[in-house]
Amino acid sequence: MERRKFLGLGLTAAAVLPAILNAKDFRAEKPDTWTAQKVDAAIEALYGKITPVEEGVTVQAPKVASNGGAVPVKIKSDIPAKTVAVFQDANPEATVAVFDLSEGGIVDYSIQIKMKASGTITAIVEGKDGKFYLGKQSLEVALGGCEG
Amino acid sequence: MANMKIKASARNGIVKCKVMMKHDMLTYDQAKAKGTEANFITHITAKAGGKVVLDMSTSQFLSKNPLIKFDFSAEGLKAGDMLEMTWTDLSGKTVTESKEIKGL
Numbered sequence: 001m002e003r004r005k006f007l008g009l010g011l012t013a014a015a016v017l018p019a020i021l022n023a024k025d026f027r028a029e030k031p032d033t034w035t036a037q038k039v040d041a042a043i044e045a046l047y048g049k050i051t052p053v054e055e056g057v058t059v060q061a062p063k064v065a066s067n068g069g070a071v072p073v074k075i076k077s078d079i080p081a082k083t084v085a086v087f088q089d090a091n092p093e094a095t096v097a098v099f100d101l102s103e104g105g106i107v108d109y110s111i112q113i114k115m116k117a118s119g120t121i122t123a124i125v126e127g128k129d130g131k132f133y134l135g136k137q138s139l140e141v142a143l144g145g146c147e148g
Numbered sequence: 149m150a151n152m153k154i155k156a157s158a159r160n161g162i163v164k165c166k167v168m169m170k171h172d173m174l175t176y177d178q179a180k181a182k183g184t185e186a187n188f189i190t191h192i193t194a195k196a197g198g199k200v201v202l203d204m205s206t207s208q209f210l211s212k213n214p215l216i217k218f219d220f221s222a223e224g225l226k227a228g229d230m231l232e233m234t235w236t237d238l239s240g241k242t243v244t245e246s247k248e249i250k251g252l
Binding site: 025026027034069070071088091092093095096097098099100101102103105106108109110111112113114115 | 173200208211221
């Protein structure tokens with residue numbers, strides 16, 4: 001039993017190491033977030049049970065995206081933020097990306113995402129005040145981007 | 149290796165960056181159809197002047213050859229500072245490239 005425990009400890013230490021090299025690796029820290037299929041479940045896996053306020057976060061995306069393979073999405077907020085998470089509900093898994101903000105970070109991100117079908121993009125901003133803010137944008141996708 | 153296209157320029161105390169990474173970003177579904185392993189960028193980090201300015205964990209739903217734009221404060225940066233981008237993908241491959249920030 002002792003030996004078993006020792007080996008286990010070694011494994012944990014090895015798993016923690018890469019997380020330190022990257023400032024914060026949400027993949028290693030919150031693995032459930034990346035496999036969650038529903039937006040609500042993904043949010044819960046990442047932040048725990050929260051009730052975000054729907055204000056202060058702008059999600060910009062085209063109303064109709066011709067190519068689901070690269071939907072331009074812009075996330076903007078003036079709230080001093082700790083983390084920003086982006087979700088959508090069209091793909092098999094919900095989470096798209098999680099940003100970890102450093103000092104002097106500005107919440108003004110543009111990314112291109114894949115969407116299999118029409119859906120809603122949700123962005124959650126974790127403020128430095130400990131509150132959560134939410135922004136949403138629904139859009140139609142003419143041609144799905146996940147190729148089946 | 150021209151793996152990334154990086155543009156960074158400072159104006160009015162804010163550095164605006166545009167980065168395009170060359171990566172297939174194969175989702176699990178796409179990989180299954182092609183009979184290969186899924187592979188996508190899982191982590192992107194940007195550093196300027198020794199400080200981390202962007203840190204994102206990503207999933208397979210970024211587009212192929214993802215393009216990201218981001219801003220950060222130019223405070224504490226001096227002329228000649230570089231923007232250093234690093235990404236890591238699912239297979240463990242890491243690529244780092246840097247480019248001088250213009251207009252500092």
